[in-house]
Amino acid sequence: MMTLALVLLLATCAHGCGTPTYEPSVGRVVNGKDARPYSWPWQISLQYLSGSTYHQTCGGTLLAPNWVMTAGHCIGSHTYRVVMGEYDLTKEEGYEQIRSVEKFVVHPGWNDKCVSCGNDIAMIKLSSPVVLNDKVQLPCVPVSGEVAPHDDPCYVTGWGRMDNGGPIASKLQQALLPVVSHSICSSKGWWSSNVKPTMICAGGDIRSGCHGDSGGPLNCRGGDGRWYVQGVNSFVANRKCNTDRKPTVFTRTSSFTEWISDTMLLH
Known part of the structure; x- marks a missing residue:
């Protein structure tokens, strides 16, 4: 039986999820390459404050206008911010949406001394919701228990x-x-x-x-x-x-x- 929370999550993803305005340039990519700008519009930049400057430390996924999913091992004692609509870290391109963090919720089973033990997942609640647009969008979330096939x-x-x-x-x-x-x-x-x-x-x-x-x-x-x-x-x-x-x-x-x-x- 699905919980109310799961129903809400699936409802959020049922309309318009996983369909970027700017289609990713995909194919047989060898090693990494520059992504097409804003083609992964749920990708966020998690940044920590050092001195007076924020620095990139981890990625994450925007799952709802005020919630981001990331790894448990990304969360420490720093002051953090989350940047949506980011592409080039060295430039202000005018599409970024920056939010401070209201709270972190790290999975209770996460053990920072044993990454291979699993449960390396955390949720970040943003201080205020972001505005969804052509450069900031939501992905779809797989149903519980789904397994992506070999060589997908x-x-x-x-x-x-x-x-x-x-x-x-x-x-x-x-x-x-x-x-x-x-x-x-x-x-x-x-x-x-x-x-x-x-x-x-x-x-x-x-x-x-x-x-x-x-x-x-x-x-x-x-x-x-x-x-x-x-x-x-x-x-x-x-x-x-x-x-x-x-x-x-x-x-x-x-x-x-x-x-x-x-x-x-x-x-």
Whole structure:
């Protein structure tokens, strides 16, 4: 039986979700490339204050005008702000919507000393709702328990580092990350028991997320042509972001649909 919160969440996503005004430029992308501006309009930039300047630290997904989903490990003791309608971090392009944070709700099962234990998910309530427009929009959310199929051509997006030691990207990046089934990703020589059923793996050959992409979405096109956020960027290999048989690991959104919707209703 669906909770009232889940009904509300699905109702929010039922109309106009996952249909960007500016269609993403997708295809067989090797490594990352600049995304088409505003083609992932639910992607947000989570920034922390250092001195008098805000700095990019994580990504996230706008799920409702006043709620953002990100990774639990992205939340610390800093002062944060959330920027929607962002593309080039080095410029003020006039479409940004900046909000302070009213509250963080980190999943109660998250353990910051054990990222592979799972539950790496958090919700951010914004100080005031954003205005939805052609550059700030909502994705669709998968139903509870849905599993994206093996080799599903999904896309990771974010401003993360182009490699382990490099700087963060100035413009929003995207890369094709085909889904790796749980049976393969959790097998010996891959991530083994570090990957739980509540996680989803993608990539693992010449493409990956990297440091700074954390919290951002795994975008997968559904059979209805809409874009669904199937995952929350959680962790990559320590040695090198692009490591064979070490796909980028995401928190599986569909494993937490009830918790997400209850959080949005009760807070």
